[in-house]
Amino acid sequence: MSEIPQDLRYTKTHEWIMKNDEGTLTVGITDHAQGLLGDLVFIEAPEEGTTFQEGDDSAVVESVKAASDVYAPVDGEVTASNEALEDTPEIINNDPFGDGWIYKIKPEDSGAFDALMDAEAYKELIESADE
Amino acid sequence: MGKRTPLYDMHISQGAKMVDFGGWDMPINYGSQIKEHNIVRSDAGMFDVSHMTVVDLTGDKVRDFLRYLLANNVDRLKNEGKALYSCMLNEKGGVIDDLIVYYVKDTFFRMVVNSSTREKDLAWINKQAESFAVTVTVRDDLTMIAVQGPNAREKAHLALGADTAAQIKNTAVFFIKFVNDSNMGEIAVARTGYTGEDGYEIMLPKEHASTFWAKLAEQEVVPCGLGARDTLRLEAGMNLYGSDMDETITPLEAALTWTVAWEPADRNFIGRAALEQQREQGVATKLVGLVLEDKGVLRNHQKIFIDGLEGGEITSGSFSPTVGKAIAFARVTSNIANTCKVEIRGKQLAAVVVKPPFARNGKSCI
Numbered sequence: 001m002s003e004i005p006q007d008l009r010y011t012k013t014h015e016w017i018m019k020n021d022e023g024t025l026t027v028g029i030t031d032h033a034q035g036l037l038g039d040l041v042f043i044e045a046p047e048e049g050t051t052f053q054e055g056d057d058s059a060v061v062e063s064v065k066a067a068s069d070v071y072a073p074v075d076g077e078v079t080a081s082n083e084a085l086e087d088t089p090e091i092i093n094n095d096p097f098g099d100g101w102i103y104k105i106k107p108e109d110s111g112a113f114d115a116l117m118d119a120e121a122y123k124e125l126i127e128s129a130d131e
Numbered sequence: 132m133g134k135r136t137p138l139y140d141m142h143i144s145q146g147a148k149m150v151d152f153g154g155w156d157m158p159i160n161y162g163s164q165i166k167e168h169n170i171v172r173s174d175a176g177m178f179d180v181s182h183m184t185v186v187d188l189t190g191d192k193v194r195d196f197l198r199y200l201l202a203n204n205v206d207r208l209k210n211e212g213k214a215l216y217s218c219m220l221n222e223k224g225g226v227i228d229d230l231i232v233y234y235v236k237d238t239f240f241r242m243v244v245n246s247s248t249r250e251k252d253l254a255w256i257n258k259q260a261e262s263f264a265v266t267v268t269v270r271d272d273l274t275m276i277a278v279q280g281p282n283a284r285e286k287a288h289l290a291l292g293a294d295t296a297a298q299i300k301n302t303a304v305f306f307i308k309f310v311n312d313s314n315m316g317e318i319a320v321a322r323t324g325y326t327g328e329d330g331y332e333i334m335l336p337k338e339h340a341s342t343f344w345a346k347l348a349e350q351e352v353v354p355c356g357l358g359a360r361d362t363l364r365l366e367a368g369m370n371l372y373g374s375d376m377d378e379t380i381t382p383l384e385a386a387l388t389w390t391v392a393w394e395p396a397d398r399n400f401i402g403r404a405a406l407e408q409q410r411e412q413g414v415a416t417k418l419v420g421l422v423l424e425d426k427g428v429l430r431n432h433q434k435i436f437i438d439g440l441e442g443g444e445i446t447s448g449s450f451s452p453t454v455g456k457a458i459a460f461a462r463v464t465s466n467i468a469n470t471c472k473v474e475i476r477g478k479q480l481a482a483v484v485v486k487p488p489f490a491r492n493g494k495s496c497i
Contacts, residue, residue: 038148038358039165041450042428042457060476062428064164064362064450086426093163 010122136181167359175280176355196263204392208234220402279330327367368487423457453490
């Protein structure tokens, strides 16, 4: 069973979202997602200043097996991108909810975080997909 | 539910992630494809390849039959036990399948063909075999396990035990040896593989598959899935049937001209006339190796651009753990020079054209 931290929010496309003190959100892919993808070998993270609408292709994660899009969980502007992923994409496999974060985004609507799926709902989602 | 090999329960107990592979439930990896890949380049890994089809051909005219059936010439096999890689072609020169044929003795050759092509291969072989009175026996009673890597043979010897090891240890590269094993009965050990490393492909009675797999595991031979098998064969410059060639592609368009035995000129094999015509006229497309210079991953069906014009596509692409870059085979127009562009998500990235293999015997060739 993959890990699902309680304090994070989730999307049905397997991104996780963390609320930071300065009003930004950190975005990554879940343990479940990295497990499905397998060994990651290339990450295309968005540049600082890029703006997204919710659901836009915001990053690409590629494993030996397949390429997968990472969708923007909210409308907003990218404030930071995890540069370490460029040379060591496997961080996402090793620490998907920590050092394997992909980018930070400043949401247009400060309430957007609370509208996202919580850990319980995400757990149900992946359990129902496994059946 | 797909078809299961005798090792299915073993794979599950070892934590394999199973996928559908041409109707078979097969392990894609046991956790990390890259670790499995690297262990085969540096130590020893094992693959369940029981889904492949083992076909025994027997009869007085079996050699004549194979001289006609295959584009490569079995007369190149002078010594008992020697193996030959060949394509089996249709009349148009298209590849029905690629295979390995082992010369056991003058009245007995063993062939190993792909699993995805099983039914059409058997239909074709049986049809052609009739006029040669060759008996075609599919060996579904056998399991095949590939043990590959620089330490694979040594570890396999330990797993097989001293008596069998003594009989197989002098087997030369690309030879097969039949042995009566005291535990398993008749087994066949071939010094062949699909990884670019030394090792064996071992054919043994099904009922002994799990026990033997466990013995290999005791020698710390690491189970490896089809994912690693694919990146290993790609690095080793070996084609995959269905991706790099099929019935619409001839060996000359699939970088397999070396497997076509043109001499002697009077050997009539299926597809010969078509191939000769193509050889004379020249091919419009060919299969080349690519290494991506920019960051990214090459994938099947990405488009190739040569001097700004679309000029082909990738047939097998992946990240190469040994080279540390993305590599691929691509079918391209024959005018390709040393570089090209590959379109990945709307961007054109630079790639260089290389002659495979990309890696062999543990090392990058790039």
